[in-house]
Amino acid sequence: VIGLVVTDLVAAGYRVVVVDDGSDDDTGRVAGEAGAQVLRHAVNVGQGAALRTGFAHALRAGNTAFVVTFDADGQHAVEDVARLVAPLQAGTADVVLGSRFLGDAQQRQVPPLRRLLLRLATAMARRSTGLRLTDTHNGLKAFSIEALRRLHLSQDRMAHASELLSEIARTRCRVEEVPVRIRYTEYSLAKGQRLIDAVSILWDQATSRLR
């Protein structure tokens, strides 16, 4: 699946960086052969950590203006990347988030339990950050490089999505939401989060205040 995702993005003319978070299959090799630049974590350190590795790479490369995060499980649509970057190019936003709950009738495609969980997470995020968003846990996001420099992220695992929002609120980045399509396939659902993950997210958030 990751090979197809990378091939599509490369074909659309994007520079693709894949962070292989210590996987023991040949994810890295497949992604590399499909035309991506591969950053390989020697051990598994978590999704949030992997995203930050990608960000660090973009910041150091120095020739990057915008960064888009794109889940490798095939749930996003390549066409949506351009829609996400547009507000950045127009200079009306620093961070653009994809939302599966905006736009027409797409809501029906979200499986019920998942929708409930996402609604709950979104409601919590809205309360704690004051940002008026509709879908806070969507993997498709776009950042201007200046915004990435300002955001201070530290959550290694899955609590990174909520942490990002509080950082956006703290740094007063201009944020915008754009409707995107999510393709729920058997594969992406199997790779997706389960209810128990919500518990570990809350745990990570609670213990992050410990010294």
Next chain:
Amino acid sequence: LRNSQFVLLGLLGLYLVYLWRLRTASTDRVAYLALALFGLALVANPEWTNSAARLLGVGRGADLMFYFFIVFCLFHFVTTASTIRRLQRDVTTLTRELALTRATEPRDGPQNS
């Protein structure tokens, strides 16, 4: 609430403040040392625990020791957890640096976005 409950809740409050605000690696060591010396003193003077327990209204000295043991365990859990957290952070940083140093070059393709 009885005397003993006031004392225990107060101790718990102080303890939480310590965990969230005050602790550093060196104060942790001091705390461990203080607890060890305290334990030695109690072994040397077994009747202390009984009189302290009566003073607090706990009953037996052994019960008081049990409460102290629980507090010590909590303390130990938290110091261990914070060590693991720090190590995990270091591992993440090292892993990231290694990944960035060893980045493969993209095969070809345009250099935009």
